[in-house]
Amino acid sequence: MTSDTRTSLQEQGPYFGAYGGRYVPESLIAALDELTEAWEAAKADPAFHAELDALHRDYTGRPSIITEVPRFAEHAGGARIILKREDLNHTGSHKINNVLGQALLTKRIGKKRVIAETGAGQHGVATATAAALFGLDCVVYMGEVDTERQALNVARMRLLGAEVVPVTAGSRTLKDAINEAMRDWVTNVDTTNYVFGTVAGPHPFPAMVRDLQRIIGDEAREQVLALTGALPTAVAACVGGGSNAMGIFTAFIDDPDVALYGFEAAGDGAETPRNAATITKGRPGVLHGARSYMLQDEDGQTLESHSISAGLDYPGVGPEHAWLADLGRAQYRPITDTEAMTALRLLARTEGIIPAIESAHALAGALELGRELGPDSVILVNLSGRGDKDMSTAGAWFDLIDADADQV
């Protein structure tokens, strides 16, 4: 791979170097083949793009704006920091970009039921939203731990008409929600499309979800050029499964002077066992249908991850990130719960923007990068989502909720 002479690093899958593939039960292969073909056909069909573009514009509110945040940047060694505002999208995060594309695809292959896994609930809310819009049945699998810490999103999904199934197996977080969604899919594949939420999983999901999220970087690249007259020095994003990061990285991947940084959740600290820093701390293996980095013990049993952020609390990562890490094209660094929460409050207090805890990991990373890269640098940060869903977690963390306040 490193001896590769191509000028572009864009890959279509199923493999990204030594990573990716389809490690799933045979029962799912026909459905994965069908999705792959439908996606290839849709990509080549101007009508599909026209329909998706219209949804982005008239439903989600794209293009999302960029916002320069000078008061926040004062804490980053004077570097310029520019946020790509995916938090302003309808439903509150980047997840809607991918879901609208996959919902259109569901219509094309003639299926009437969609299932999804969700961690923070943002992908579940986006899927429930698209299901309501397109008149599809929708079941969302969510780890029981996450249904508690993201209770607001559970209520949103139910209000939108989706069934939310709390998953009580294993670590009761995103990993187990994916297992349960896969089991549903194996059983109901004739009628059901699995709307996968990130750039992990078996082919075609890593490439398809990236293609559907690359609009983030495509827009941001133009917007930053228009604002500053140059490409950014660095691009920063949080990495759970890795979809918002691939979405913003892809437009810059063939710009060798733009440094790419993914920030993983380090929980209590990358040196402790309570973390979700998959690339920093894991090693290659197979999880959820693809070969990639993962947190695992000596026997290949998946380790439980830990992060204050439900959306990053995942012991795997998309295969394209594993490949970019090995190539050295992107760097991956750990951010602790404390660093993320501190950055979350800083953005709120300096700029009046409350980010999702996931996105706060990218903000904490940008503070670190700014100090390293210096005042001449321009850092583009993917603000992947807004913090409304996180108010109970933030309330507890910062002790913001009066103990004797009436429960409403």
Added chain:
Amino acid sequence: MTDTATSSVEKAIADRRAAGSGALVGYLPVGFPDLGTSIDAAVALVENGVDVLELGLPYSDPVMDGPVIQAATQQAISNGFRLRHGFEAVREVRARVDAPVLLMTYWNPVLQYGVDRFADDLAEAGGAGLITPDLIPDEADLWLAASDRAGLDRVFLAAPSSSDDRLRHAVEISRGFVYAVSTMGITGARSDVDKAARLLVDRLRGVGAESVCVGIGISTAEQVTEILGYADGAIVGSALVNALAQGGVSAAAELAARLAEGTRAASRRPDAGPSAL
């Protein structure tokens, strides 16, 4: 299928077929409820009529398994299951009873142990080979090479949704038998095993399969009899695990004996066996 002569599994199945019925394949996870009991239970299955054993290696993310097997394997992991216990179980079962033993394992544990090292240790323990529920032939190059070198069976899955080309490929590279997934779904007892199973077995025969076992959802002697009317073996998992969980080794043994009755009923059927096809 490749190298049929070397496969003890294929021979065990062919012997039962020659006797006019077909084989009973029994699944239990290693380490449930504990290592010693899982070994005793596996031995008891063979003593009560199971022809081929399928020992499952507990794994943290078993996407092909339903609630019964999930609960059992999760308990085994919490009790300290390690991969080496799988080889220990194979060795001990082989020392106590004469039936071929396959391991059923998701792919990551094999990958982490080292595919070649895994194959060597399994062969050394007297194991017959592997059933790999999340390894499709397309991704199996390492395992094909290692199993050839170590002389191990490799059982790939065939699904009702598989294309003819995929079925043909699975048949060509499987050794021991081809695992026909009876229904679109995960492990767990079902009241009726799909018509899809019979159709799938017919399609597998059409692309040259000589040794086909049907699994997923089988729990009664009647189902075993029905399946052996067109397949070479019937695989029972969740029902045996459930019996072991509820009533211990004796309950698993009793269920095995009842299921084995189903194979004898099959041998009494005039239309039994592949000759009828």
